[in-house]
Amino acid sequence: xxxxxxxxxxxxxxxxxxxxxxxxxxxxxxxxxxxxxxxxxxxxxxxxxxxxxxxxxxxxxxxxxxxxxxxxxxxxxxxxxxxxxxxxxxxxxxxxxxxxxxxxxxxxxxxxxxxxxxxxxxxxxxxxxxxxxxxxxxxxxxxxxxxxxxxxxxxxxxxxxxxxxxxxxxxxxxxxxxxxxxxxxxxxxxxxxxxxxxxxxxxxxxxxxxxxxxxxxxxxxxxxxxxx
Numbered sequence: 001x002x003x004x005x006x007x008x009x010x011x012x013x014x015x016x017x018x019x020x021x022x023x024x025x026x027x028x029x030x031x032x033x034x035x036x037x038x039x040x041x042x043x044x045x046x047x048x049x050x051x052x053x054x055x056x057x058x059x060x061x062x063x064x065x066x067x068x069x070x071x072x073x074x075x076x077x078x079x080x081x082x083x084x085x086x087x088x089x090x091x092x093x094x095x096x097x098x099x100x101x102x103x104x105x106x107x108x109x110x111x112x113x114x115x116x117x118x119x120x121x122x123x124x125x126x127x128x129x130x131x132x133x134x135x136x137x138x139x140x141x142x143x144x145x146x147x148x149x150x151x152x153x154x155x156x157x158x159x160x161x162x163x164x165x166x167x168x169x170x171x172x173x174x175x176x177x178x179x180x181x182x183x184x185x186x187x188x189x190x191x192x193x194x195x196x197x198x199x200x201x202x203x204x205x206x207x208x209x210x211x212x213x214x215x216x217x218x219x220x221x222x223x224x225x226x227x228x
Contacts, residue, residue, distance in 0.1 A: 069089050
């Protein structure tokens with residue numbers, strides 16, 4: 001794609017050099033008309049162009065069409081491409097299809113892949129599936145995991161469950177926790193409830209507070225009352 005951009009710049013420079021050569025002749029250039037023709041959003045009056053300007057406009061239009069084809073735009077007219085551009089386009093389409101397959105996109109034609117590319121795509125799918133299982137998001141097919149991967153995913157699920165229980169966020173399955181982890185969660189739950197009570201939150205459960213904690217909560221409520 002960088003080569004294409006450089007070619008496009010070189011094409012413009014060549015066109016400008018042609019125009020500079022023509023500028024030395026008595027025949028004047030029609031710069032506004034040329035600008036309109038180069039700008040695809042403006043009306044182009046080819047009759048107002050010099051022969052050199054028409055060549056520039058034609059070359060720019062051909063290159064613009066080539067870029068439209070490379071990017072897969074519907075306005076692409078493949079009939080206007082030369083043999084070299086057709087080869088570049090074929091390579092670009094093939095590369096894009098390979099990348100789509102590796103990324104797991106629906107715009108993937110596996111029939112266009114060779115044996116090595118199919119192996120790369122299969123490996124990418126395996127890695128993507130493992131990541132989904134580790135994250136606990138998306139589609140996770142545990143049947144595609146190795147024994148080691150299954151253990152890794154199990155450990156990740158346990159860690160995530162413990163974190164959810166400790167932070168009182170997301171799903172928390174305390175049946176998956178060890179005795180010490182359940183005690184840690186119980187302590188974290190009490191601390192969280194105390195903070196809610198001290199902040200005057202509606203989620204405060206006073207029944208879970210001891211006498212000293214209730215005294216602190218009462219003092220915090222009195223301070224809020226004075227400040228308000």
